[in-house]
Amino acid sequence: MFCKPYYEMEGDNAGKEGIGSFLAKANNFIESKHRIILIAILLFAFIIRLKYMTVNAAVWWDEADYLSLAKHFGLGLPEQAAPWRARAVPMLWGAFYFLGANEWFIRFFSQFVAVGGVLLTYFIGKEFFSKKIGLLAALFMSVYFEHMFWSARVSLDVYSLLLFGLAAFFFYKGYVKGHGNKYIYATGAIYGAGIYAYDGIGFLAIFLLLFLLLTERLKFLKDKRLWIMVGVALLAALPFAVYHEVEFGHPYPRLKLFSSIEGGQITLAEGAQQSMPAKIVSLLPDTFSYFKGIGYYLSPQLPSGIFWGIAKWSLFLLFLLGLLAFVNMFICFDKVWKNENKELKSEFYLFLWGFSVLLIFGIVNAISAFYFEPRFVFPAMPVIFIVCALGIRQMYRLVSKYSKEVAVGLAVVLVVTGVVGQLSFANALINAKKDTYVQEKEGGEWLKQHTSPGDVLVGCGLTVQIIYYSERDFKRVGSNNATLADETIKKYKPKYYVLDGMDFEGCKSEQYPAINQDKMVPVQAFFMDAAKTQPIYIIFEIKQEAY
Missing domain, CATH: 3.40.1010 (Cobalt-precorrin-4 Transmethylase; domain 1)
Structure with missing residues (x-):
């Protein structure tokens, strides 16, 4: 059993044998009709987002900043946005304004981007594990309250999930799985343009570098495909870099902003008199703020009562169970370190994807003393919901040893209540903020x-x-x-x-x-x-x- 990837471990096919004709038929239906189920999930995600698309009475500061930029590019409106604001997406929206579109159209277009994140979650789950895991993860993403909330607003954060996710997914397909160099080069293209669409996409480079160092050390430096990927990224970034250099005197103003930060928690209060270990310790709580936030993402505030109590903790419980799927990977981490097991290496890639996004944004939060924003870690959410989906399988394996009927019933309860809980909190949150400004x-x-x-x-x-x-x-x-x-x-x-x-x-x-x-x-x-x-x-x- 040891040093096998998760999907090869004993009991993975427990759902196909000896569980009765009904469950066997259900399993066969999912396998044969997974495309129909996926389309249903995507339609559901789209329709529920259309419901809230125009509910907000006014735009907030960030929304107005990016929409004003779009009107600047498309209609010649005066520009007031800070130089470090990401401008690639507003340039696209500016083209819409130039062609006669309005804010409603931009909101409508953004719903397709948001649903694209749901679809991508399915493909990631399917690629790493199975169609069923992909479908469950996509379902959870479709109702995630934070994603629904920002889909209802004119937000670049839903774009970040899609762009970061595509780039990480393509790198996995091309480099880790070896399915074609085109995926590697596509990663470069998305990254080069993506850092001007959403700054957080830049952290993809840290994730990929960590993965390569931990699995290959410095051997990857000899792979010319990676250097071509870097070249493609530079070419994709070049038009944006030239524009920013001409307009603002810096090819990437966000770097200039960070390099000039003199505040933050490191220098607050009596920071100059603190020892370095004391400073580091003082930063730890915020460094892990996005890990602590998992409870907030998966366990939103809901009304009192037995049903809502179950709904509140369903996904979080599944997440904890899903983490057990990676225990074997850690036990046999020497196989990953020595690059001797491709399947375990794949599991490590997925785990590091989610872990690194949460950690990196936590470090940025700690150093800059910026406030906690769950939307910043949208690129980690496909992984988190895949772990929740794995939790269903883990739960079934554990409970079915005693009663398969109870295991199936419990799975249905956890999925349904988890979905309802997310939808309920999304509705409450959106309506609570809809008339602001x-x-x-x-x-x-x-x-x-x-x-x-x-x-x-x-x-x-x-x-x-x-x-x-x-x-x-x-x-x-x-x-x-x-x-x-x-x-x-x-x-x-x-x-x-x-x-x-x-x-x-x-x-x-x-x-x-x-x-x-x-x-x-x-x-x-x-x-x-x-x-x-x-x-x-x-x-x-x-x-x-x-x-």
Whole structure:
């Protein structure tokens, strides 16, 4: 039994023999109709995402940033996004805008990308284990609440899952399994362009390097196919690198951002007086934050009750059971280290894929003191849900020794409750956030209706949302530099000053309208409450003659 890959271990075919005609027929149905089942899962994933596609009243900061970039590329809208923002996907969206599309179309297009992540999860599970494992993993991915939430928003994170996943999958197919050099070179092409589509795709290089070092040491350096892959990646990145160098003076501004970080937990408080071991220890909790987050991904907050209690812990329990499938790989890790067992090497590739993504983002989180964001580790989720699917098989092997009927019933309960639990929390989360920042949309659209193309707006607020919805240039000015504000108004002659309280930190103390009441008057306001007693977005008409 030892040093066999998981799918060759004794008991793997327990589901095909001696379990009664019903189960045998069910198993044969899945094997023969797996394409139909897959299509059903994909249609379900697409339809449930269409349901939420337009539920959100307004876009958030990141969404507005990328959509404003798209309008910049497609419609010539002024650009306000930071240089380090990923621009490849907004360039694609810009083409859509140029051809006459709108935000609805971009949202609709992104649903196909999101469902593409579900389909990719199936192919990964099928390639590494079996069709049934792939189908189960795809089902879990289709209802994963975090993926559904960001599919309902204009998010690059769903693109990251597909691009990172494709590149890692193609490298496995081409290099590890030897199914053709085209897959290796495709990895390079996806990586080269992908790092400009989503920065986190850059961490794929760390994962692949770790895998190669641990299984081949430095032998891979002699493989010319890998050098060609690197060359393909550089060629794919070249147009984007040239654009960024010309526009921002750096071929990859994100690197410049990280190289200039002086904050973060390492230097906080009395960090300079800490010993290096003390600093490292202080970083450990955040380093493993995404591992601790697995409980959050798989065990969302649900209502009280027996059913919901089961639903809350179903996938997490399956995940823990699924990890047992890798015990044999670790026991026989010397075979992986010496590159003597291709099947165990494949299992290690999959395990390292998920492990490295969680660890790398945890390290970045610890060093930069950035907040915990489950969407950042979307590229690890296919692996996590494959492990959950393996948990079904592990559970069946354990329980069927005593009762096959109980084993089957338990499998059905865990899958159904796990799916329902994810759907329930996704619905609650999406609806809880759907009306946030609606004042930004209402205010921006009012400004668009009451100004002309080419007009300039001034004020204090969330710049990218104001620009995105108004489609007007926006100059941020205020009482912190009243002279500059006066000069800006004299120069651009804006019709309106915007005081956007949704920028809580930046505008909570803004006094420019208050100290210039003789020069501007409020003409429109949007409120936080239905009774309209808490104005949060106020538009002032500027008296040009006063300047």
